[in-house]
Amino acid sequence: xxxxxxxxxxxxxxxxxxxxxxxxxxxxxxxxxxxxxxxxxxxxxxxxxxxxxxxxxxxxxxxxxxxxxxxxxxxxxxxxxxxxxxxxxxxxxxxxxxxxxxxxxxxxxxxxxxxxxxxxxxxxxxxxxxxxxxxxxxxxxxxxxxxxxxxxxxxxxxxxxxxxxxxxxxxxxxxxxxxxxxxxxxxxxxxxxxxxxxxxxxxxxxxxxxxxxxxxxxxxxxxxxxxxxxxxxxxxxxxxxxxxxxxxxxxxxxxxxxxxxxxxxxxxxxxxxxxxxxxxxxxxxxxxxxxxxxxxxxxxxxxxxxxxxxxxxxxxxxxxxxxxxxxxxxxxxxxxxxxxxxxxxxxxxxx
Numbered sequence: 001x002x003x004x005x006x007x008x009x010x011x012x013x014x015x016x017x018x019x020x021x022x023x024x025x026x027x028x029x030x031x032x033x034x035x036x037x038x039x040x041x042x043x044x045x046x047x048x049x050x051x052x053x054x055x056x057x058x059x060x061x062x063x064x065x066x067x068x069x070x071x072x073x074x075x076x077x078x079x080x081x082x083x084x085x086x087x088x089x090x091x092x093x094x095x096x097x098x099x100x101x102x103x104x105x106x107x108x109x110x111x112x113x114x115x116x117x118x119x120x121x122x123x124x125x126x127x128x129x130x131x132x133x134x135x136x137x138x139x140x141x142x143x144x145x146x147x148x149x150x151x152x153x154x155x156x157x158x159x160x161x162x163x164x165x166x167x168x169x170x171x172x173x174x175x176x177x178x179x180x181x182x183x184x185x186x187x188x189x190x191x192x193x194x195x196x197x198x199x200x201x202x203x204x205x206x207x208x209x210x211x212x213x214x215x216x217x218x219x220x221x222x223x224x225x226x227x228x229x230x231x232x233x234x235x236x237x238x239x240x241x242x243x244x245x246x247x248x249x250x251x252x253x254x255x256x257x258x259x260x261x262x263x264x265x266x267x268x269x270x271x272x273x274x275x276x277x278x279x280x281x282x283x284x285x286x287x288x289x290x291x292x293x294x295x296x297x298x299x300x301x302x303x304x305x306x307x308x309x310x311x312x313x314x315x316x317x318x319x320x321x322x323x324x325x326x327x328x329x330x331x332x333x334x335x336x337x338x339x340x341x342x343x344x345x346x347x348x349x350x351x
Contacts, residue, residue, distance in 0.1 A: 005035050011045055011063055016102045021051075024095045026109065028054030044073075044240070048112065056094055060107035070106040074098060075160070076239045077108035079214065082155040087146040089235040115225035115234035118273050124228060130278035135231035137280035138288060140254055143233050144219055145292035148247030152214050161244025163212040170306060171199045174313040181320035188323075192316050192339055198309050198346045207299045210246040217241025219250045220257040221272040248300065251289050252307030255282050256342060264344035267337040301349055308346035312339040 005014050018031045028051045038046040038057070047058045059076070061069035077096035084093065092111035100106065116123060118136060126132045152160060162169075175195065182189045216223070218241045225234040259271040260282060280288075290297040315335040322332025 003033050005032065008035075008037060008045075008047070009063065011060065011103070012047065013103045020097060020099070020102050024109075026094055027056060027111075028052045049109075055112050056109045057091070057112050058107055058109050060103065061105045063104075065105055070098070070100070072240050073106040073108060075242065079157065079160065079239050079242045080108075080110060082152075082157050082214075083150065086150050086155070088150065089143055089146075089233050090239075091235050091237065113225045113234045113237070115227050117223075117225055117237075118221050120272075121274050126226070126231070127275060132231040133275070133278045134280055136226065136273075137258075137285055139226070139231070139233035140219070140224060141251070141285050141288045142292060143224070143236055144216075144247065144250045144254060145289055147216060147236070147250065148211075148213050148293055148295075150214050152212070152244060155214075157214060157244070160214070160242075163244050166212060166245055167206055167210050170310070171202050174310050175199055178313045178316060181317060184320040184324040184326075186323040186325075187320040191319065191336065192312060192343060194343045194347055195309075195313075198305065198343060198350065201350050202302065202306055202309060205302055207302055211248075211295070212244055213247045215243055215245040215247055215250050217243055217250075217253075219253045246303070247293075248289075248295065248303040249307055249310075251285070251300070252303040252305075253311065254285060255304050256307050256311055256345070258282050258285070262348075264341060264348055266341045266344040269338060269341045305346045305349050308342040308349070312342040312346075315339040315342075 005012070007014065012035070014032070021032065030051050032049045032051050034050040036048040038048055043062065045060050045062060047060075049056055049058055059073070061073060074096065077093060080090055080093035081096075083090050091113050094109040094111060096106070096108040097103075098106050118126065121127065122133070126136070152158060178192065178195060181187050216236055216239065218238060219236065223238040224236055226232065227234050257272055258279070259269075259276055263269075286297050286300050289295070316339050318327055319332040319336035319339070321327040322329045
């Protein structure tokens with residue numbers, strides 16, 4: 001009896017997929033017998049495919065492709081493939097398809113990670129044991145430092161980004177992105193305050209040099225998975241913003257997701273996970289990164305401000321789309337609220 005698999009409203013073309021899968025060197029054999037849609041991808045789609053007891057994860061863009069959707073899939077596959085054998089915890093890359101006739105978009109397959117994403121209420125010993133919560137910060141910093149140590153040239157990623165004048169281009173790059181939102185209908189152009197003040201500070205205090213390497217680009221609680229049976233990072237996920245740059249920006253990104261008592265009282269921002277007690281401090285995270293990487297951490301405040309600045313500009317894009325009726329207004333307002341907090345945090349760091 002043939003198993004009828006859902007095509008999830010046209011996202012999966014099983015006749016073409018089975019033919020393509022059969023031609024790849026993948027775990028197991030035979031056709032896919034079960035498919036399950038996974039949660040966790042806000043922009044892209046994740047599916048768990050099984051055949052003869054072997055499982056693998058398929059990642060593909062949404063049905064209505066954005067201009068860079070296929071390129072993003074191929075870049076993600078490329079960086080995951082390049083990280084094989086490194087000390088960076090990540091999903092094992094299995095295969096990539098750039099033939100759009102197979103399922104309408106580029107996609108790739110990877111091995112599943114066994115774990116959970118720490119968002120909201122923590123499970124089990126993570127909630128019950130302070131030492132487990134402290135290890136969350138240790139593990140995230142270890143992973144960030146391990147990624148920063150990867151030789152991107154030796155890994156075949158010399159052309160994965162634009163390393164030349166990386167420091168000098170940051171402020172103008174994200175200011176330009178923010179300015180582009182003004183073209184969105186009903187978006188109030190001055191909705192994000194202090195942009196000029198923070199941007200000017202970043203330009204005046206720019207470090208004299210930087211170290212170019214692979215950056216994840218969105219290293220935060222939503223994009224990591226932890227093992228359930230021990231306080232250990234299972235892997236970094238969602239590599240769609242990965243590029244070349246100074247890896248200290250990844251640490252800055254982690255710091256933006258942290259919560260401390262003296263943070264600005266702006267908006268309704270709360271800790272990403274509960275309970276928050278007993279997490280390491282931001283100073284602890286910076287110290288640990290310096291120990292793992294050997295980097296001079298005196299420049300870290302600049303990268304923390306840059307992370308706040310860049311993330312605020314990115315989040316404001318969803319708010320602009322919501323104002324134009326192209327995204328949920330509830331989500332738009334929530335991310336705008338977070339962007340306001342980020343700009344307030346940047347100003348606090350500047351002071």
